[in-house]
Amino acid sequence: MIKIGIDVGGTNTDAVLLDEADKVIEAIKTHTTKDIQSGINTAVAKILKKSNVDPNDIKQAMLGTTQCTNAIVERKDLARVGVLRLGFPATQSVEPYTEWPDDITRKLSGKFAIVSGGYEFNGETIADLNFQEIKKILLSWKNKIDSVAIIGVFSAINNKQENEVTQLVREVLGPEIPISVSSKIGSLGLITRENATILNSSLYNVIHRVCEGFKGALAEQKVTNASIFICQNDGTLMSTDYAEKYPILTIGSGPTNSIRGASYLVKKKDALVLDIGGTTSDIGVLSNGFPRESSIAETVGGVKTNFRMPDILSVGLGGGSIVRKKSDGTVTVGPDSVGYEIEEKAIVFGGDIITATDIAVKLGMVKIGDSSLTKKINLSLAKKAFETIKGILSEALDKMKTSSQQTNLILVGGGAIIAPLVIEGISQIFKDRYGSVANAIGATIAQISGESEKIYQYDLIPREKALNESKNEATNQAIGAGASKNGIRTVEIEEIPLAYAPNDTVRVKVKVVGQIKG
Incomplete structure (x- = not known):
């Protein structure tokens, strides 16, 4: 069985083919295009031609994409959302879209209603639902919204009201309307959970285009x-x-x-990972083979959310970062970059802009393009630029370390050529010849996961029963996402006591992973 993995980044689209033993058959890197289908189509066509693999032998295809992130950041192609918060009168003092940027609120229609409903932290009802009230609101939104976001107060404890309102929305607005419910998306914290749910509802058009584009590109190449x-x-x-x-x-x-x-490439489960692209460098932490999850509310496109996100630090440094000498003699590198135009604008490719890649070539760190063209770059400038690069990376890596002890670093990404071989605070740097397409490899080797996060009161429900319930919910979620029922294993159990709540209240989080079905 052969698998193909594709990762669409801001600068490059990478593709890899793996065999049944997850060994790399072939890997390629192409430029990202505005139209996701044509870019993926080009990448698939090139890798099939280069590898001579029969398209009929490819049994699994995986896609990693930034399209949803870009849609939020750029405010493009977002759906009009109607927001139903089940929390009147308890939450009327803080309305939905509070602290949102005005431009994205307008894009999403800004339509919302706070209606009767919600629960206390102990599961007791704040107020019963008023179905006639909700129906009237939905009818007023007809043909004015594309999707609905439903948010209930403390729905992590009890999502009964959210489910009842979901059924009513389908009856009033039709069975095909996309609906997001907060108990399936965010964590504790009403406003940040609500924000995540609204954003999820705004992305239905984007993800549909991505999925159809991916399917279309594969079909065009006979996969x-x-x-x-x-x-x-x-x-x-x-x-x-x-x-x-x-x-x-x-x-x-x-x-x-x-x-x-x-x-996967260097067979390490615990380390720092530095992924240097054309424009930015992303730093993450490997913990037991998986990315460390962020413990704070993350901001996406100016909107604070609390859904699951990896703990990533991004800095404006990449292979295409522009190098400048200031009037005081200091040298800056980035944060602006020539990006995907590096082969037209960088010195080593005949351009007239000094980039971080040019510095690496000038100092003999790598052979790319025409090294003779770097003669026009002053050696002193190159050395100062290199020290700047080293300082940016060292400072960023220090921020992601959990202790003052030296740690291992895995270096990947197409821009990894600009990184120094020795970095303060790092005991050993690991590389691999396929490191430039690590993102596509990560997409290809991935498993299916499921996750449950709920609040239990151990005085009212035995701990073992609560854990089993959470494991079952996470397992069902994994199966729904495409995992085989056999071989699902628990990789994380987290129990956090909530000191302000009675009855030994605990937030329980369980994560499971399994193999792809079939």
Whole structure:
């Protein structure tokens, strides 16, 4: 069985083919295009031609993409969302879209209603639902919204009201309307969970275009026997059907793929990972083979959320970063970059802009392009630029370390050529010849995951029963995302006591992973 993995980044689209033993058959790197289907089509065509692999032999296809992230950041192709918060009168003082940037609120229609409903932290009802009230609101939104976001107060404890309102929305607005419910998306914290749910609802059009574009590109290249999967931001996969329900889970999947790919390439489960691209460098932490999850609320496109995200630090340094000498003699590198135009604008390719790649060539660190063209770069400038690069990376890596002890570093990405061989605080640097396409490899080797996060009161429900319930919920989620029922294993159990709540209240989080079905 052969697998193909594709990662669409801002600068490059990478593709790899792996055999049944997950050994790399071939790997290629092409430029990303505005139209996702044509870019993927080009990458698939090139790798099939280079490898001579029969398209009929490819049984699994995986895609990692930044399209959903870009849509939020650029405010493009977002759906109009109607927001139903079940929390009147308890939450009326803080309305939905509070602290959102005005431009994205306008794009999403800004339509919301706070209606009767919600639960207390102990599961007691704040207020009963008023179905006539909700129906009237939905009818007023007809043909004015494309999707609905439903958020209930403390729905992590009890999502009964969210489910009832979901059924009513389908009855009023039709069975095909996309609906997001907060208990399936965010964590504790009403406003940040609500924000994540609204963003998820806004991305249905984007993810549908991505999935259809991926399927179309594969079909055009006669790859018709493959099961198709989309990468999640925890280093695992989901089916296209599941992705169309939870598109927000793709946000942050690019750096995550690189971390998983780095782990696979150098056979390390615990290390720092530095992925240097054309424009930015992403730093993550490998913990037991998976990316460390962020413990703080993450901001996406100016909107604070609390859904699952990898702990990633990004800095404006890449292979295409522009080098400048300031009037005081200091040298800066980035954060602006020539990006995908590096082969036209960098000195070594006949251009007139000094980039970080030119510095690496000038100092003899790598052979790319025409090294003789770097004669026009002053050696002193090159050395100062290199020290700047070294300082940026060293400072960023220090921020991601959990202790003052030296640690291992895995270096990947197409821009890894600009990195120094010795970095302060790093005991050993690991590289691999396929490191430039680690993101695509990470996409290809991924498993299917499921996750449950709920609040239990151990005085009212035995701990063992609560854990089993959470494991079952996570397992069912993994199966729904495309995992085989056999061989699902638990990789993480987290129990956090909530000191402010009675009855030995604990937040329980369980994560499971399994192999792809079939």
